[in-house]
Amino acid sequence: MRPLLFCILITTLSLAAPALAADLLILQSSRSPVYSEALRGLRAAARTNEQPLVLSDYAEVDVQRLVREERPRLVIAVGDKALSACRKLREVPVLSMLSLSLSQKPQSDHVGGVAMVAPPERYLELFGQLGAKRVGVLYDPKLSGLYLKRAAVQAADRGIILTMEPVRHSRDLQGQLEKLKGEVDLLWLLPDSTVVTTVNMEALLLFSMTQGIPAVTFTGQYLRNGAAAALDIDPYDIGVQTGELVSSLLRNGVYPKVPVQDPRKVRLQVNDSVLRKLRLKTP
Known part of the structure; x- marks a missing residue:
């Protein structure tokens, strides 16, 4: 950030109520209705003093210096860009929400929050309701490896076989997808940016249709394109x-390890026409 612009930013924050030093610095990646909904939930559950800052409004923000100047008790990072901006912070706990990277990478003890993907057991429960025993999933080990390790343990306990094909570059998807032909009875799509591109989503959903197997995804927006079911998050409840x-953290005042929690509320959405075509009951 230009020195003058940063000075203006620091001055503006300093003129805010001094309560900032006692409560929250909210770093928001960008202006998004989804982020706004999550923040609405947060404010309903936690009556605190806060100082919000939208990172996309500035060319650059020195978050470390900002925290030293303003001395918040907690930092709230909304979205991946905000969480990335907090990666060097050590002097204050960070709570993240609506960030995929929270569950994709190991975090320091002072970083936690609420993850952005439904817990594996909710997906596995849905697979069971759809009668699936062989589930195929394509994934980038760097992005979804930790999550799928959890899923694999729980799948084994439920008698579900997970066939996991690594995709390290988006252009490699088609070759890995071919390996699943005739080997799986359900296709599981995760919010993995290496796998889920516009071109790849067409290929994945075409595979689902031509193989006559349901595709289960992480957002209802793909239902209109042929996915059979989705477990969507609830931004407001993630905020709550x-x-x-x-x-809890402000009340206890001790942060030996900030927890990472799964979202407790997810919304099942289904494409009834696809389920009927596949002769599957609505879960």
Whole structure:
């Protein structure tokens, strides 16, 4: 950030109520209705003093210096860009929400929050309701490896076989997808940016249709393109859940390890026409 612009930013924050030093610095990646909904939930659950900052409004923000100047008790990072900006912070706990990278990478003890993907057991329960025993999933080990390790343990306990094909570059998807032909009875799509591109989503959903197997995804927006079911997150409740973490941390005042929690509320959405075509009951 230009020195003058940063000075203006620091001055503006300094003129805000001094309560900032006692409560929250909210770093928001960008202006998004989804982020706004999550923050609405957070504010409903945690009555605190706060100072919000939208990172996309500035060319650059020195978050470390900002924290030293303003001395918040907690930092709330909304979205991946905000969480990335907090990676060097050590002097204050960070709570993240609506960030995929929270569950994709190991985090320091002072970083936690609410993850952005439904817990594996919710997906496995849905697979069971759809009668699937052989589930195929394509994934980038760097992005979804940790999550799928959890899923594999729980799948074995439920008698579900996970066939996991690594995709390290988006152009490699088609070759890995071919390996699943005739080997799986359900295709599981994760929010993995290496796998889920516009071109790849067409290939994945075409595979689902031509193989006559359901595709289960992480957002209802793909139902109209042929996915059979989706477990979608609830941004407002993620905000409420994060707000409850905020209240707990501020009340206890000791942060040996900030927890990472799964979202407790997800919304099942289905494409009834696809389920009928595949002769599957609505879960």
